Amino acid sequence: MAGKLIFAIPKGRILDEALPLMRAAGIDPAPDFFHKNSRALLFATGDADVQIIRVRAFDVATFVAHGAAQMGIVGSDVIDEFDYSELYAPVDLNIGHCRISVAEPAELAATDDPRSWSHVRVATKYPNLTRKHFAARGVQAECVKLNGAMEIAPLLGLSSRIVDLVSSGQTLKENGLVEVEKIAEVSARLVANRAAFKTDARVAALVEKFRAAVNA
Amino acid sequence: MAGKLIFAIPKGRILDEALPLMRAAGIDPAPDFFHKNSRALLFATGDADVQIIRVRAFDVATFVAHGAAQMGIVGSDVIDEFDYSELYAPVDLNIGHCRISVAEPAELAATDDPRSWSHVRVATKYPNLTRKHFAARGVQAECVKLNGAMEIAPLLGLSSRIVDLVSSGQTLKENGLVEVEKIAEVSARLVANRAAFKTDARVAALVEKFRAAVNA
Numbered sequence: 001m002a003g004k005l006i007f008a009i010p011k012g013r014i015l016d017e018a019l020p021l022m023r024a025a026g027i028d029p030a031p032d033f034f035h036k037n038s039r040a041l042l043f044a045t046g047d048a049d050v051q052i053i054r055v056r057a058f059d060v061a062t063f064v065a066h067g068a069a070q071m072g073i074v075g076s077d078v079i080d081e082f083d084y085s086e087l088y089a090p091v092d093l094n095i096g097h098c099r100i101s102v103a104e105p106a107e108l109a110a111t112d113d114p115r116s117w118s119h120v121r122v123a124t125k126y127p128n129l130t131r132k133h134f135a136a137r138g139v140q141a142e143c144v145k146l147n148g149a150m151e152i153a154p155l156l157g158l159s160s161r162i163v164d165l166v167s168s169g170q171t172l173k174e175n176g177l178v179e180v181e182k183i184a185e186v187s188a189r190l191v192a193n194r195a196a197f198k199t200d201a202r203v204a205a206l207v208e209k210f211r212a213a214v215n216a
Numbered sequence: 217m218a219g220k221l222i223f224a225i226p227k228g229r230i231l232d233e234a235l236p237l238m239r240a241a242g243i244d245p246a247p248d249f250f251h252k253n254s255r256a257l258l259f260a261t262g263d264a265d266v267q268i269i270r271v272r273a274f275d276v277a278t279f280v281a282h283g284a285a286q287m288g289i290v291g292s293d294v295i296d297e298f299d300y301s302e303l304y305a306p307v308d309l310n311i312g313h314c315r316i317s318v319a320e321p322a323e324l325a326a327t328d329d330p331r332s333w334s335h336v337r338v339a340t341k342y343p344n345l346t347r348k349h350f351a352a353r354g355v356q357a358e359c360v361k362l363n364g365a366m367e368i369a370p371l372l373g374l375s376s377r378i379v380d381l382v383s384s385g386q387t388l389k390e391n392g393l394v395e396v397e398k399i400a401e402v403s404a405r406l407v408a409n410r411a412a413f414k415t416d417a418r419v420a421a422l423v424e425k426f427r428a429a430v431n432a
Contacts, residue, residue, distance in 0.1 A: 006372055039390065041368040053372070056363045066360065068374035144282065147272045147363075152257040156222055156269070158284035174255065 005050045005202055006042075008064055008072030010057035014188055017095035018073050024213035025206060027052070049202060061087055061191070070196040070203050077165060077186045081129045088197055089189040091210050096188035098167040100126065102181040105154050109178045123153035124163035133163075133183045151175040221266045221418055222258075224280055224288030226273035230404055233311035234289050240429035241422060243268070265418060277303055277407070286412040286419050293381060293402045297345045304413055305405040307426050312404035314383040316342065318397040321370050325394045339369035340379035349379075349399045367391040 007027055009018060022028065028046035032038055033054070043052045053069060057078050063069040065084035077100050079089055102122070104112065119140045124130050127143035134141035146153065150162040151171055165186065166172060166179055190210045197203045223243055225234060238244065244262035248254055249270070259268045269285060273294050279285040281300035293316050295305055318338070320328065335356045340346050343359035350357035362369065366378040367387055381402065382388060382395055406426045412419045 039387070041365055041391075042371070053365070053368060055365045055368075059362050059364060062360060062362060063372065063374065066374055068369065068372040144278060146275050146278060148275060149257055149269070149271045152269060152271075153284065155258070156279065156284040158279065158282055171255070175257075 005071065005200070005206070006053055006063070006069040007045070007050050008053050008055060008060040008069035008074075010060050010074055011054055012057065014057075014073065014075070014096045018093070018188065021093055021095070021210060021213045022073075024216065025209035026050075027206075050206075058082075064191050064193050067193045067196060069193070070200065071190065071192045071206060073188055074191055075186050075188050076184070077126065077129070079189060079191065080132075080184065081126045083128065086194045087191055088194040089191045090197075090207050091190035091214060093188045093190055093210070094214055096186070098165050098186045100129070100163065100183045100186055101166045101179045102161055102163050102183065103151075103166070103172050103177040103179050104161045106176055106178045108154075108160060109180050112180065114181045120161055121159040122161045122163050123150050123159040125150065126163055129183070130163045151177060221287065221416070221422070222269055222279070222285040223261070223266050224269050224271060224276040224285035224290075226276050226290055227270055228273065230273075230289065230291070230312045234309070234404065237309055237311070237426060237429045238289075240432065241425035242266075243422075266422075274298075280407050280409050283409045283412060285409070286416065287406065287408045287422060289404055290407055291402055291404050292400070293342065293345070295405060295407065296348075296400065297342045299344065302410045303407055304410040305407045306413075306423050307406035307430060309404045309406055309426070310430055312402070314381050314402045316345070316379065316399045316402055317382045317395045318377055318379050318399065319367075319382070319388050319393040319395050320377045321392055322394050323392075324370075324376060325396050328396065330397045336377055337375040338377045338379050339366050339375040341366065342379055345399070346379045367393060 030044040033043040060074040065087045246260040249259040276290040
């Protein structure tokens with residue numbers, strides 16, 4: 001029980017949606033958290049027992065799975081990609097909704113039937129999730145791991161298909177791509193380190209506060 | 217020889233130093249490249265034969281190694297991390313100088329001797345490079361891959377040591393860390409897809425232009 005709890009949140013757009021829930025759970029970030037040019041990595045909150053770190057989404061999962069952060073918020077896409085046994089995701093926060101899908105150029109999609117695939121080459125940020133998805137339906141997926149800008153891969157001939165997050169579909173459209181297969185619906189989850197959840201009552205209490213906030 | 221050449225450059229600070237060399241080689245990005253809010257991924261240049269993509273540093277190496285971009289600029293840290301056989305790095309551009317180093321908390325470093333290590337746990341963006349470095353001197357490195365904010369890992373107990381890029385050392389200092397071992401000097405390199413370099417005379421010609429610009 002010694003030490004402050006570390007709560008990890010991802011950089012990027014999800015914060016706006018997450019803040020009301022965090023505040024309802026008593027985790028209101030200190031003002032310096034909102035300073036754009038701050039180089040600080042660790043921030044106080046309205047709960048004297050809780051500090052925040054703000055890191056990349058993939059790293060939220062890694063920090064929490066290893067117990068370096070006890071709790072956090074991260075998309076179900078990232079949870080599925082890592083499949084960490086120590087990462088417990090007790091609450092669907094019902095924010096950050098999108099989907100993870102297979103897309104390909106519109107010209108290709110016009111005559112292509114995903115059910116006929118036996119081997120696909122895919123550019124993606126999610127090689128594990130992609131391989132698992134295709135393996136389950138008997139398709140071998142050769143993945144090229146990219147960290148961003150997946151949507152340019154087909155244009156440059158890196159791969160005909162991509163697996164990426166899709167929200168409005170605008171980015172796909174701008175790049176001449178169409179969604180041909182949905183892999184999963186995605187939303188942000190409250191995550192906790194499994195051991196911390198079992199042994200630190202403060203973690204279990206915060207989980208209940210988030211659950212109440214979501215249901216409110 | 218069909219089609220335009222794709223030249224990949226990394227997002228981030230290196231661009232300011234790279235631009236004079238690119239311009240000297242005739243690859244002057246079109247004005248929309250400099251629009252901060254542009255969502256475009258592909259840009260024209262002063263050379264009608266060359267288009268630019270701007271992607272993450274790790275992805276520059278991946279695009280060029282797979283021949284989806286024929287050339288690019290990327291740090292030697294990224295080249296070493298991937299060790300792609302198809303990535304040819306003919307010119308040291310003499311920009312983007314820094315080093316990749318092992319760092320640890322100052323309290324630990326006060327009594328620690330890196331020569332005594334037999335096993336280390338390291339948080340890093342460079343797991344392959346790190347394992348290779350330590351293996352060469354008989355040390356087993358257990359790496360936790362992070363995508364950023366490595367310097368917070370020791371504070372949160374994720375790992376005592378980190379392997380990261382060090383420039384001024386200011387970030388380490390702000391986080392109570394000190395450099396205990398330099399792995400390599402880093403600088404930005406001109407890279408080319410090996411097959412494209414051999415088969416497309418335009419690629420070899422651009423390599424010579426960059427070489428001349430660096431020596432000028």
